[in-house]
Each structure stands twice: as C-alpha cells, then as structure tokens.
Amino acid sequence: MKRIVSKGDAPYYYLKVLLEFEDKTMTVDVLTFRTVIMKAMMSMYGEIGAAVPIDILKYDVETMSAILRVAGSNMVKLWGALTMLSYYDEKPCAFRVEQVSPFLMALAASSRQLLLHTKE
Numbered sequence: 550m551k552r553i554v555s556k557g558d559a560p561y562y563y564l565k566v567l568l569e570f571e572d573k574t575m576t577v578d579v580l581t582f583r584t585v586i587m588k589a590m591m592s593m594y595g596e597i598g599a600a601v602p603i604d605i606l607k608y609d610v611e612t613m614s615a616i617l618r619v620a621g622s623n624m625v626k627l628w629g630a631l632t633m634l635s636y637y638d639e640k641p642c643a644f645r646v647e648q649v650s651p652f653l654m655a656l657a658a659s660s661r662q663l664l665l666h667t668k669e
Contacts, residue, residue: 559651
C-alpha cells in the first residue's frame with residue numbers, strides 16, 4: 550500500500566505585522582500604513598510588486614500593527630519586501646513580522662504569549 554501526502558499551496562496567507570519607527574512618538578493611520586507597504590513592494594519589485602493585492606483585515610493605530618491577507622503565490626514577495634524596508638519618508642523604520650499562517654484563526658492566539666495557570 551502506497552500513501553501519498555500532498556502539501557498544496559494555500560490560497561491565502563495571513564501575516565500579523567508591526568511597524569516600528571525610530572521615533573517612538575510617531576504614529577500612522579491605516580492609509581499611510583498601506584502606503585508604506587506599497588512603497589516597500591515598489592522598491593523591491595517595481596510596478597509589478599506595487600500591483601500585488603494586499604488586504605489589511607485589521608489595523609490598530611496605537612500599536613501600528615495589522616493583519617494582512619495576501620495570495621499564497623505572493624506571500625514570500627510581501628514578507629521579503631517588508632523585511633527589507635528601512636526608511637519611509639526619510640524616517641528610519643522597520644516592519645516586524647510576528648506571525649504567518651495560512652489560517653486566519655491561527656493568528657487569534659500566540660503560543661509565545663500563552664499564560665498557563667497551574668493549581669497550587
């Protein structure tokens with residue numbers, strides 16, 4: 550008996566990302582956040598990269614964190630562009646990719662932040 554396991558490419562990937570500026574007092578709204586992402590894609594891949602559809606499903610202006618959705622075929626491109634970004638509008642900044650999953654529900658909780666309660 551032969552068993553075949555196939556890992557198909559997921560249609561979408563979800564990324565939990567955080568934008569950090571060197572100036573800790575700086576904040577950006579969701580439109581500027583989107584612009585920063587598009588600039589990162591444009592600088593890495595040109596017009597073709599900027600045309601990749603990226604959805605911002607949730608954005609928190611206070612922490613400048615977001616949940617992004619991108620097609621599985623473009624996930625590596627997006628991750629690479631976000632990693633390589635170092636400036637926006639002549640201000641030093643960086644994206645931190647905190648979680649990546651083909652399942653949105655997986656971003657609901659992080660095992661790194663899980664607190665286990667023990668009986669005493």
